[in-house]
Amino acid sequence: MKSKLIAIGFIAAFTACQSSSEQSDHQANTTETAPVAGQSAVEDTESQKDVVKVAVGSPDHTTLVKALQAADLVNSLANAGPFTVFAPTNKAFTKLPAGTVEDLLKPENKEKLATILQHHVMTSALAADFFQDGQSMGMVDGTNVTFHIKGKDIYIGEAKIIGSVRASNGFVHIIDGVVVPK
Template identity: 55%
Template sequence: MKKLLYPLMIGLAFAVFSCGGQTTENQNSETAGVDLSPGQSGVVDDESNPNVVQVAVGSADHSTLVAALKAADYVNALTNVGPFTVFAPTNAAFDALPVGTLDDLVKPENQRKLRDILEYHVLLGVYKPEDFVNGRNLGTADGRSVTVAVAEDGSVTINGAKIIGTVSASNGIIHVVDQVLLPK
């Protein structure tokens, strides 16, 4: 009896392990168009709150930002646990850049420069609107810093870019801004 069970168990183990390498593409509409195959961004979870990248993908006003994240190979970094604070420029903010700037930045040879600019929009940790103090400098993911300004009416700007909305995400918080932050 043991002689019969041993080959059967080996065969069953082989069948189980050989099926483990197969993957299926199961992207929902929030992640369509973003390369989610490798890394943390490949995890599909339709039950939890979306992460910062999934929120951006789901926003019609942030398609340029999503395209820039892909071009800079920065999607996986922002789908990780975080927590992150992301200043997310709108499509109109990107459109306000000098003509040709964005086209130049998304070229493969400028990937590092684009990633530096995108990292300038990211803080490590969660900074809610009430955490912003006038004149406070906050360190960005690229090692630089941005400066907070709080107006008398309570509106907040980051290096002159006005925060026009705030959205929570599973791995941080997103502040929608009306300008692209460019390092000096």
């Protein structure tokens, strides 16, 4: 009887190991062929949009979205954050010298573009009314920006905040200019 139990136990263990081994092989094969996608690829129509999905959903931010893609920053900004993003509109990008955007979108300028875009991001979630006249704040690129209050308007550098959207991982402040690091 004892030898039958040992034999049954051995068969059960062998079958479990084989099944586990086949499962590991399947996972390894699946992992090798599966496309790599980050947080930005998560489909969720129920929750509040993150800062990237806010930009993607805006017809006024198609240039910004192209720039984020070219700089490979989409997944970073789709993470939990918190972030405060100052999002230039398409019209804001047209204020730059002719050819600037096209040049920045070239693969060889990826680092320069990433630096400019990171100059529009803070690693905290701050509503527009937080900013004070003359206040200097650090940006993700490692440099500071200065905020100004003119009447009821809030400016980051020379760019005016023209709207704000709360996102699941922070705030998106829509601005009418591109803030270039000095």
